[in-house]
Amino acid sequence: MTSLNDHLPFVVSSLVLFFYPLFSKASNTLLQGQTLEDSADQTLISPGKVFELGFFSLTAGRNHRYLGIYYHNISPQSIVWIANRDTPLSDSSGTLRLGTDGNLSLVDTTTGNSIWSTNSSATSSNSSASLTLEDDGRIILQLTNGTVNWDSFDHPTDTFLPGMKVLLDIRTGRRTLFRSWRSADDPSAGNYSLGLDASGQIFIWEGKQDTVAVGPVGWHQVHRLTMRPLYLYGFHPTNDVENGLLYFTYAQMNSSLLRFVLQWNGVENTTMLVEETRQGNL
Structure with a gap:
């Protein structure tokens, strides 16, 4: 046995x-x-x-x-x-x-x-x-x-999430760019980009540029995002003079899932999903 x-x-x-x-x-x-x-x-x-x-x-x-x-x-x-x-x-x-x-x-x-x-x-x-x-x-x-x-997070597509940085290196010209989709069902790089300019403002540009420069050379500026609503959402600007860096970060203030999307038509869209219910139009 x-x-x-x-x-x-x-x-x-x-x-x-x-x-x-x-x-x-x-x-x-x-x-x-x-x-x-x-x-x-x-x-x-x-x-x-x-x-x-x-x-x-x-x-x-x-x-x-x-x-x-x-x-x-x-x-x-x-x-x-x-x-x-x-x-x-x-x-x-x-x-x-x-x-x-x-x-x-x-x-x-x-x-x-x-x-x-x-x-x-x-x-x-x-x-x-x-x-x-x-x-x-x-x-x-x-x-x-x-x-x-x-x-x-250093290589975003069209979406900004809490913890990311919208960054510009003044010394090298390195910039974090968020680029829209080509269309609502085509995620290839589209015609709009979001990033920081040398003044420390967040801009949306229309046009394409393969190499990133400090200034948006050859781009058509669409509009500058208003800073006050960004502050209300919890965005914080930082000017790191010692390292030559300008950047914005976002600190999540509650249990909601918040994301900012540069849509294919150049419109920045903010969407919130409440974690407790997992509901929302993301």
Whole structure:
């Protein structure tokens, strides 16, 4: 007669195998060598189940697939960041990989081509990297020594979330730019951009410019956002003279989920969702 102890290793291993997919599906972390596959409907979910990173389509019947961040369990789907906004996949062959060099790459497994990458040079062969999705809506690449190699908040699309910076480096001309979608159902870079000018004011510009300069050369200024409403929302301006930085930050003042979106038509839209009810038109 065999005892329960004789079967215990098998029972334990079976339990581990059974629960592993559940743990994986609810994880907010991707480790080196791991992948996130569209064909397997795999996603990352932030610890507080606020945001989700995964693949999606915007229009039924249109074979364009994107990798991005959106609010978890909110309908209709509310997207806050897209990796491959200008290079959509044509089917569900997309796979997100965290390589041995510590960089993320989005690969079309049908062709083997990388269509998007973080291209971070701040890697280390002595420390492994991991990708985490945070409850503030960002994904970060971080080494085990705590060094952040790449942060999606430094590479926004059209949406400003609490914790982001609208930044201008006076010395180098580096600027955080939020760029609108091309249309309501096309997230490729559109015709409007939002950012700081050298006077420390937030502007929306009409027009495109591939290289960012301190002044909006060649752009047509649409309008300057009024500062008073921004202050009321909780925006705080900072002039870091020592480092030559001007930036605005937003401090969340309650349990609502607030986001600011530069819409495809150049209009800045503010939307609030009350967390207790998870209701709102995001």
